[in-house]
Amino acid sequence: MKRTGLLYDERFLKHHTGANHPELPERLTAIYNGIRDRGLLEHLQVIPAQAAPRMWIETVHDRDYVDRFEAACRDGQPSFDSPDNQMCADTYDVALLAVGGILDIADRIVNGELDNAFCAVRPPGHHAEKAKAMGFCYFNNVAVAASYLQTQWLIERVAIIDFDVHHGNGTQAIFEDDPTVFYYSIHEHPSFAYPGTGRAFDNGVQRGTGYTRNTTVLPGQGDDFYREAVENELGPAITHFRPQVIIVSTGFDAHVDDDMADISLSTAGYAWMMDEIMRLGDRVADGKLISVLEGGYCLERLPELAADHVQSLLQI
Amino acid sequence: MFIRKSMQSKVIAANPQTTLLDARALLNTHRIRHLPVLDEDDRLVGIITDRDIRSALPAAFYKANGESLNEDDYRHLTVGDFMTRDPMAISPEDTIQDALLQIQKMRVGAFPVVDHDGRLKGIISVRDLLRAFINGLGIEEPGTLLGILVEEKVGQLKKIVDAITEENISCGSILVQRHWEKNMRAVFVYLLTNSVVRVKRKLTDLGFELLDPMDWSMERRPHHD
Incomplete structure (x- = not known):
């Protein structure tokens, strides 16, 4: 059994997105309850969040952007940068907690206290760009974590694996010219789904060419397609890159019952994929893996998906 | 949606006396496929494409070892002898819909844009139209x-x-x-x-x-x- 952490904090529920918004606090409650109800909490080290110092946020985001976000929040603006990004007065503080919690987890994994962890955070992050909030995301949680690992812990190679059903445009944009961060995303084909980026021919720019990779999934595709992509694209790419730490952008919205997109991954398909990523992590990154929650909106499916996910991390 | 809003107004052009080798170099340097050909008054007299030039020069010019050919043997070939004369042109006041339909009908890749005096004002290619539609969609x-x-x-x-x-x-x-x-x-x-x-x-x-x-x-x- 692995030493697995669970970053969870009830303050993450204080980011309110208003009526009729899919990115609800209830998502996180469903995830937590799913893990608890399967009896997994006793195997986990549950860790509360702490606010991230701004200096780490600013390794990824422009200072002006962070100021703008903070001001919009303090002024009681109902949304930020797009009507998609609905928020409340606490959103900025909660976003700092999400990032800070993940950085603390990163410390614990690098210093050997934990093998891996699931960071059940809100708000999500992978759409957030350097200076722009998008798709319910304000700070790019995984990007700040990768940057922190490199700056604070001098980790040379970090891989980010993103299986949220939407392309992580923010993460890609932040690292597209960086050969030290490999970004792999598998998502619904951009001609059919938000945000319309992550074409199969996008593979990085300049020095980063070859260090971004996108697999696009057509509507209706599911387990078979993912199996083939993980075995034939993700696996060889990670083996070749040899990351020292793997960060996973975990989105549960490719599930067949999730109506945010059109992909038909099953619960078993999700579990298989995460087990496979764990095997890759053990092989190349000494098992060091940080999973960070992105999307996933089907409240009925989130409990089982989250419990399976944590079980994969624990390897029990 | 007028042509003048979507055309390239800085046009790389040749004249009938330009050698084919120089024309080929212009196409390569600027990564374009069409060269409008102008007389001394900047009036459009023809157009020459990369395909015209490829057909006129030995295939060996386009292989990796093209340098070994003696270019001097081909320096007498000029654009005037290989261009399409009096090509189909379009006005800056025509629309991009006009251009789309014309390009489809004529099966060409670009139109020179000329004013009513026949002076070259720009060029509009399939690439420009694609950009317009990417923006439009x-x-x-x-x-x-x-x-x-x-x-x-x-x-x-x-x-x-x-x-x-x-x-x-x-x-x-x-x-x-x-x-x-x-x-x-x-x-x-x-x-x-x-x-x-x-x-x-x-x-x-x-x-x-x-x-x-x-x-x-x-x-x-x-x-x-």
């Missing part, structure tokens, strides 16, 4: 496309737009495929949002059928799937 902005099957009767689009408006969603573009099935149209709305779940439900409740994304098409015509 808004596909570089983040959003989600929906395909909606709509009966062919008055007021349908209004219902769709109202439903979108009620959800406070901003609309990037709307495309109507007029011939989907008998008496049916397909409406493609590009919504600048991540969350389309509610608007999808609303449209279904209004009686619209959402098209399976795998059936979406820009090319559906009557009696043609």
Whole structure:
């Protein structure tokens, strides 16, 4: 059994997105309850969040952007940068907690206290760009974590694996010219789904060419397609890159019952994929893996998906 | 949507005396495929394409070992002898729709743009038209496309737009495929949002059928799937 952490904090529920918004606090409650109800909490080290110092946020985001976000929040603006990004007065503080919690987890994994962890955070992050909030995301949680690992812990190679059903445009944009961060995303084909980026021919720019990779999934595709992509694209790419730490952008919205997109991954398909990523992590990154929650909106499916996910991390 | 708004007005051009080798170098350097040919008054007298030049020069010029050919043997070849004379041109005051239809009809890749005195004002290529349509469809902005099957009767689009408006969603573009099935149209709305779940439900409740994304098409015509 692995030493697995669970970053969870009830303050993450204080980011309110208003009526009729899919990115609800209830998502996180469903995830937590799913893990608890399967009896997994006793195997986990549950860790509360702490606010991230701004200096780490600013390794990824422009200072002006962070100021703008903070001001919009303090002024009681109902949304930020797009009507998609609905928020409340606490959103900025909660976003700092999400990032800070993940950085603390990163410390614990690098210093050997934990093998891996699931960071059940809100708000999500992978759409957030350097200076722009998008798709319910304000700070790019995984990007700040990768940057922190490199700056604070001098980790040379970090891989980010993103299986949220939407392309992580923010993460890609932040690292597209960086050969030290490999970004792999598998998502619904951009001609059919938000945000319309992550074409199969996008593979990085300049020095980063070859260090971004996108697999696009057509509507209706599911387990078979993912199996083939993980075995034939993700696996060889990670083996070749040899990351020292793997960060996973975990989105549960490719599930067949999730109506945010059109992909038909099953619960078993999700579990298989995460087990496979764990095997890759053990092989190349000494098992060091940080999973960070992105999307996933089907409240009925989130409990089982989250419990399976944590079980994969624990390897029990 | 006038040509003058979408054309390239800084044009790389040749004159009839330009050697083919120099013309070829111009095309390569600027990564273009068409060179308008001008007389001494800047009036358009012809156009020469990379294909014209390829046909005129030995294939060996285009192989890796092309340098070993003696270029001097080909320096007497000039653009004037190989260009298309009095080419089809278009006016800055024509529209990009004109250009699209003309390009399709004439099977060319670009049109020189000339004013009523025959002076070159620019060039418009398939590439420029593509850019115009990429902007027009808004596909570089983040959003989600929906395909909606709509009966062919008055007021349908209004219902769709109202439903979108009620959800406070901003609309990037709307495309109507007029011939989907008998008496049916397909409406493609590009919504600048991540969350389309509610608007999808609303449209279904209004009686619209959402098209399976795998059936979406820009090319559906009557009696043609």
